Amino acid sequence: MATIYDVAKAAxxxxxxxxxxxNGDAPVNQQTRExxxxxxxxxNYVPSSAAxxxxxxxxxxxxMITGAISTSHHFEDTGxxxxxxxxxxxxxxxxxxxxxxxxxxxxxxxxxxxxxxxxLEHRVEGILYxxxxxxxxxxxxxxxxxxxxxxxxxxxxxxxxxxxxxxxxQFALVDGLVKRGHRRIGYLTLPQSQxxxxxxxxxxxxxxxxxxxxxxxxxVQIGALPSIVNExxxxxxxxxRVLRAEPTVICCANDKMAMRVYGLLRERGIAIPQxxxxxxxxxxxxxxxxxxxxxxxxxxxxxxxxxxxxxxLLRLIGGTVKPNEPNxxxxxxxxxxRESVQTRDGVVTQLHSRRKDP
Amino acid sequence: MATIYDVAKAAxxxxxxxxxxxNGDAPVNQQTRExxxxxxxxxNYVPSSAAxxxxxxxxxxxxMITGAISTSHHFEDTGxxxxxxxxxxxxxxxxxxxxxxxxxxxxxxxxxxxxxxxxLEHRVEGILYxxxxxxxxxxxxxxxxxxxxxxxxxxxxxxxxxxxxxxxxQFALVDGLVKRGHRRIGYLTLPQSQxxxxxxxxxxxxxxxxxxxxxxxxxVQIGALPSIVNExxxxxxxxxRVLRAEPTVICCANDKMAMRVYGLLRERGIAIPQxxxxxxxxxxxxxxxxxxxxxxxxxxxxxxxxxxxxxxLLRLIGGTVKPNEPNxxxxxxxxxxRESVQTRDGVVTQLHSRRKDP
DNA sequence: CTGAAAGCGCTTACAG
DNA sequence: CTGAAAGCGCTTACAG
Numbered sequence: 001m002a003t004i005y006d007v008a009k010a011a012x013x014x015x016x017x018x019x020x021x022x023n024g025d026a027p028v029n030q031q032t033r034e035x036x037x038x039x040x041x042x043x044n045y046v047p048s049s050a051a052x053x054x055x056x057x058x059x060x061x062x063x064m065i066t067g068a069i070s071t072s073h074h075f076e077d078t079g080x081x082x083x084x085x086x087x088x089x090x091x092x093x094x095x096x097x098x099x100x101x102x103x104x105x106x107x108x109x110x111x112x113x114x115x116x117x118x119x120l121e122h123r124v125e126g127i128l129y130x131x132x133x134x135x136x137x138x139x140x141x142x143x144x145x146x147x148x149x150x151x152x153x154x155x156x157x158x159x160x161x162x163x164x165x166x167x168x169x170q171f172a173l174v175d176g177l178v179k180r181g182h183r184r185i186g187y188l189t190l191p192q193s194q195x196x197x198x199x200x201x202x203x204x205x206x207x208x209x210x211x212x213x214x215x216x217x218x219x220v221q222i223g224a225l226p227s228i229v230n231e232x233x234x235x236x237x238x239x240x241r242v243l244r245a246e247p248t249v250i251c252c253a254n255d256k257m258a259m260r261v262y263g264l265l266r267e268r269g270i271a272i273p274q275x276x277x278x279x280x281x282x283x284x285x286x287x288x289x290x291x292x293x294x295x296x297x298x299x300x301x302x303x304x305x306x307x308x309x310x311x312x313l314l315r316l317i318g319g320t321v322k323p324n325e326p327n328x329x330x331x332x333x334x335x336x337x338r339e340s341v342q343t344r345d346g347v348v349t350q351l352h353s354r355r356k357d358p
Numbered sequence: 359m360a361t362i363y364d365v366a367k368a369a370x371x372x373x374x375x376x377x378x379x380x381n382g383d384a385p386v387n388q389q390t391r392e393x394x395x396x397x398x399x400x401x402n403y404v405p406s407s408a409a410x411x412x413x414x415x416x417x418x419x420x421x422m423i424t425g426a427i428s429t430s431h432h433f434e435d436t437g438x439x440x441x442x443x444x445x446x447x448x449x450x451x452x453x454x455x456x457x458x459x460x461x462x463x464x465x466x467x468x469x470x471x472x473x474x475x476x477x478l479e480h481r482v483e484g485i486l487y488x489x490x491x492x493x494x495x496x497x498x499x500x501x502x503x504x505x506x507x508x509x510x511x512x513x514x515x516x517x518x519x520x521x522x523x524x525x526x527x528q529f530a531l532v533d534g535l536v537k538r539g540h541r542r543i544g545y546l547t548l549p550q551s552q553x554x555x556x557x558x559x560x561x562x563x564x565x566x567x568x569x570x571x572x573x574x575x576x577x578v579q580i581g582a583l584p585s586i587v588n589e590x591x592x593x594x595x596x597x598x599r600v601l602r603a604e605p606t607v608i609c610c611a612n613d614k615m616a617m618r619v620y621g622l623l624r625e626r627g628i629a630i631p632q633x634x635x636x637x638x639x640x641x642x643x644x645x646x647x648x649x650x651x652x653x654x655x656x657x658x659x660x661x662x663x664x665x666x667x668x669x670x671l672l673r674l675i676g677g678t679v680k681p682n683e684p685n686x687x688x689x690x691x692x693x694x695x696r697e698s699v700q701t702r703d704g705v706v707t708q709l710h711s712r713r714k715d716p
Numbered sequence: 717c718t719g720a721a722a723g724c725g726c727t728t729a730c731a732g
Numbered sequence: 733c734t735g736a737a738a739g740c741g742c743t744t745a746c747a748g
Contacts, residue, residue, distance in 0.1 A: 003725055014735045019727065029733060044500075049479040050411035051725035054740045059408065083441060090462055099476055102460045104448055118457055121407040142402075232650065256648045259617075263650020266624045286644065290614045292590065292621020361741055372719045377743065387717060409741035412724045 002043035010039035022047060053123060060098045062313065063119035064089060065112060066130035067105045082130065085151060088306025089128060096314050098125070113140055126313045128306075129153070134164060134196040147316035151309045158327050160316065162309040165332040166196045169298040170203030170251075171210075173279055173335045177249055178211045181344030182277065185213075186247030188223030188238055188257060197253060200281065204251070218245035223257055232260065239264055248344060249277035255284040258295055258340075273342035283336045293339035301333035360401035368397035380405060411481060418456045420671065421477035422447060423470060424488040425463045440488065443509060446664025447486060454672050456483070471498055484671045486664075487511070492522060492554040505674035509667045516685050518674065520667040523690040524554045527656040528561030528609075529568075531637055531693045535607055536569045539702030540635065543571075544605030546581030546596055546615060555611060558639065562609070576603035581615055590618065597622055606702060607635035613642040616653055616698075631700035641694045651697035659691035 008015045013032060020026045021036040028036075039045070053059045066082065086102065093100045101124060103115040119127060126146060131137055131153035138155055139148065150161035177185055187204055190197040205215055221238040239261060242250060252258035258280035265272060272278050272293060280288060283299035308331060315321045366373040371390060378384045379394040386394075397403070411417045424440065444460065451458045459482060461473040477485060484504055489495055489511035496513055497506065508519035535543055545562055548555040563573055579596040597619060600608060610616035616638035623630060630636050630651060638646060641657035666689060673679045 004727095005725080015726080016728095016735060017733090020734085023727090025727095027733060032733080046475070046478045048412065048481065048725055050408040050417065050481065051740090052727075053408035054406065054412055054742085055725080055727040057727095057740070087462060087464065091464065099459070099461075099480070101457070103457075104445060106445065106449065117404070120404045122457070123406065123408065256644065259645075259648045260650055262621070267650070284644075286614065286642075287617075290617045292618055292625070362743095363741080373742080374719060374744095375717090378718085381743090383743095385717060390717080406741055409724090410743075412726085413741080413743040415724075415743095 001048075002045045004045075004047070006043055007036065007039045007045050010043060011036045057123075059123040059125060061101050061119075061122050061124045062093050062098050062126050062128065062310070063101045063103065063116075063122070063124035064128040064130060065103050065105065065115055065119070067132045082132065082152075082302055084302035085130060085306035085309075088303035088308075089151075089310040090306075092307050092310035092314070098314075113142070116140060116143055126317045128309055128313060133194070134166065134199075136195070147313055149309045149313040149316070151305055154328060160312055161328045162305050162312065163328060163330050164196070164300055164302075164305060165330040166199035167203040167206070168330070168332050169281065169300070169335070170200035171207045172203075172332075173251065173281070173296075173298040174204050174207035175210065176335055176337065177251075177277075177279070177341065178207065178213065180341065182249045183213055184216075184245070184247045184249075185219060186242040186245060186250040187220045188235070188242060188250060188252050188261065189220060190224055190253045191222055191226075200253075216245060218242075219247055223253055223261075232264070235260055236264055247276065249279065249341060251279045251281075253281060255280035255282045255287040255295060255297055258297070259287055259291060262291055273340050277341040279341055283333075288336065288338065291340070296336065296338045296341040298335045299333035301331045304333065305331045359406075360403045362403075362405070364401055365394065365397045365403050368401060369394045415481075417481040417483060419459050419477075419480050419482045420451050420456050420484050420486065420668070421459045421461065421474075421480070421482035422486040422488060423461050423463065423473055423477070425490045440490065440510075440660055442660040443488060443664035443667075446661035446666075447509075447668040448664075450665050450668035450672070456672075471500070474498060474501055484675045486667055486671060491552070492524060492557075494553070505671055507667045507671040507674070509663055512686060518670055519686045520663050520670065521686060521688050522554070522658055522663060523688040524557035525561040525564070526688070526690050527639065527658070527693070528558035529565045530561075530690075531609065531639070531654075531656040532562050532565035533568065534693055534695065535609075535635075535637070535699065536565065536571065538699060540607045541571055542574075542603070542605045542607075543577060544600040544603065544608040545578045546593070546600060546608060546610050546619065547578060548582055548611045549580055549584075558611075574603060576600075577605055581611055581619075590622070593618055594622055605634065607637065607699060609637045609639075611639060613638035613640045613645040613653060613655055616655070617645055617649060620649055631698050635699040637699055641691075646694065646696065649698070654694065654696045654699040656693045657691035659689045662691065663689045 004015045004018050007018045011018065013036060017028065017032060018036050020028050021033050049060065064086065090100050101119065101122060103118065105111050105115060127143060127148045128151055129139065129148055130151045135153050136155060137150065137153045139159065148159055150159050152163065154161040154163060174185055189201055192198045192201065208215055219242060221241050223235050223238045225234060250261060252261055258278055261278055262272060265276065270276055278295065280295050280297040283297040288295040288297045308329065362373045362376050365376045369376065371394060375386065375390060376394050378386050379391050407418065422444065448458050459477065459480060461476065463469050463473060485501060485506045486509055487497065487506055488509040491510065493511050494513060495508065495511045497517065506517055508517050510521065512519040512521060532543060547559055550556045550559065566573055577600060579599050581593050581596045583592060608619060610619055616636055619636055620630060623634065628634055636653065638653050638655040641655040646653040646655045666687065
């Protein structure tokens with residue numbers, strides 16, 4: 001392939017001038033520039049990032065390490081939508097004229113050191129470490145010397161982290177349900193050992209409290225457990241208990257569970273949303289928009305998290321992080337209201353008339 | 359960071375010997391090796407792939423360009439499961455001691471030349487070009503000088519390509535349905551302008567013919583169109599026409615459509631699978647295993663396609679492709695039989711007794 | 717089994 | 733606005 005020397009010779013200038021035309025780091029005479037550009041085109045010149053990296057000591061590479069692209073062996077295969085996270089990060093990184101290097105752990109943690117080694121050989125300028133679900137992690141020590149941003153996870157060392165606002169998301173969902181006239185709000189959760197689940201139940205409880213509604217234990221049931229063989233049986237029983245508490249709406253731990261609940265409710269002959277409303281979490285559009293009726297869901301803002309994480313990492317690399325900037329940032333997102341939730345007209349009217357009464 | 363010279367000095371050898379220890383490309387005295395390895399550890403030495411690339415003229419990088427990681431603007435958001443494709447390719451590439459560089463077109467074709475430029479700057483040894491859905495593409499010319507394997511697509515220039523066996527997949531599905539006693543087999547398709555859809559209808563027809571069943575036009579209806587606003591209305595009408603042809607099972611163009619059909623059938627009070635069986639395509643587990651009942655589906659073998667594509671690309675790079683090897687390869691996959699399809703016992707018995715009759 | 721010299725293709729640091 | 737020299741950190745090609 002043509003080198004900068006070939007271009008320089010063809011254009012009748014020095015290599016350094018070719019370099020200046022490419023990088024725009026110093027003024028170049030218009031005519032000189034044009035002849036250089038012509039030479040680059042004629043020779044089909046493509047600069048070598050290896051040479052550039054070696055001399056400048058800046059690789060322009062950002063490493064992202066993730067287990068997203070994997071058949072995960074943990075709680076559920078929550079993985080796929082994390083792709084939005086990759087997309088969000090990539091957009092920001094492209095804009096900074098850098099290249100994102102993505103390594104997939106394939107779901108097995110023991111591969112991560114090797115992936116990091118590869119990143120280090122490529123002299124990545126920073127690392128985005130993405131977890132498959134909201135959880136605590138501990139980073140291998142050999143990363144510590146360059147900027148890292150955790151995404152969808154956090155560690156004991158308080159490494160900068162971008163997290164979803166699980167508490168706020170569930171709050172907004174439940175608060176919105178109350179505003180739509182619901183007061184008996186069922187909730188099929190995951191076990192509290194799941195960090196996201198604990199936070200969401202907190203949000204559920206806060207929304208009830210904010211609206212003066214008592215927390216009824218019967219309305220909140222665990223709808224799934226890790227590695228249960230017959231998942232539908234467990235969910236069936238949990239749904240049974242929730243229904244006995246007479247809800248007008250059932251919130252589900254995630255959209256996948258909501259999809260199952262659709263099947264179970266219909267098996268019982270209960271119409272959605274006419275007889276009972278249903279809501280999910282994640283706003284996983286592949287599911288939410290194709291269920292019938294379409295599913296109301298609180299968005300897990302992966303794209304925004306990816307973008308924010310990339311932005312933060314770039315600022316860490318550039319040294320432009322504000323001194324008072326918190327290490328952990330939480331990303332909120334709106335609820336996507338769709339037809340699976342029906343407004344309880346009577347109650348809403350009642351609320352309206354109350355407001356107008358005094 | 360420590361360089362090979364630092365390691366050489368610490369170990370009391372020449373840089374070339376350190377290189378030999380790292381690469382194992384020539385015999386090294388056991389004691390020498392050990393002192394070099396100790397020095398590498400002590401100094402926390404990580405070789406620079408940029409320097410290695412520049413001198414050896416081999417980057418060890420494979421580029422993958424994809425629109426998978428995107429909100430696609432075409433027919434439907436088929437995107438997400440292509441991640442399995444990335445996973446399949448990465449496993450193979452890791453084993454060859456290379457690194458996969460993934461670039462996402464974000465769904466917009468105009469970004470692709472820039473992504474290719476980045477790949478060329480990094481001197482990728484080959485390129486995997488992944489389409490979001492089975493289709494024809496045309497490659498930008500500037501790729502032509504290095505090995506390329508198309509995945510999920512093909513071009514007029516007969517570039518090596520790995521494709522899903524859509525015809526065979528639908529054949530296996532329909533043939534299996536017949537073996538399970540079904541003879542009136544409805545099919546909600548996508549328009550034939552979709553290559554995959556055309557092939558699958560071919561497979562459907564071949565399976566009927568192979569089993570001596572007449573093709574009934576009334577049983578085959580288009581269930582979705584691109585950019586239709588109210589997608590459920592169109593599907594509702596198509597489903598209506600199919601039902602009038604009195605099928606015992608309905609095949610759907612993909613799992614997402616099957617998910618919608620679940621909703622529509624239940625709205626009509628038709629029980630799955632007791633009154634009618636349903637099958638999908640893609641075996642998109644996020645959907646298929648969480649619908650109730652779980653959905654029978656023909657697998658779109660993305661992981662296998664990714665692995666095969668990577669394997670082929672590596673052989674193209676290594677020059678070990680067999681001369682008689684076809685440029686286009688098709689990947690087959692089994693059908694995942696689940697509870698949404700019910701065996702028609704009566705008919706099956708009838709078939710059995712027939713065989714035993716003469 | 718080991719080493720000295722050169723060079724891969726850029727950018728840095730300096731000079732003019 | 734432009735250029736000559738040196739060097740980034742490896743591996744190649746050669747020699748012993």
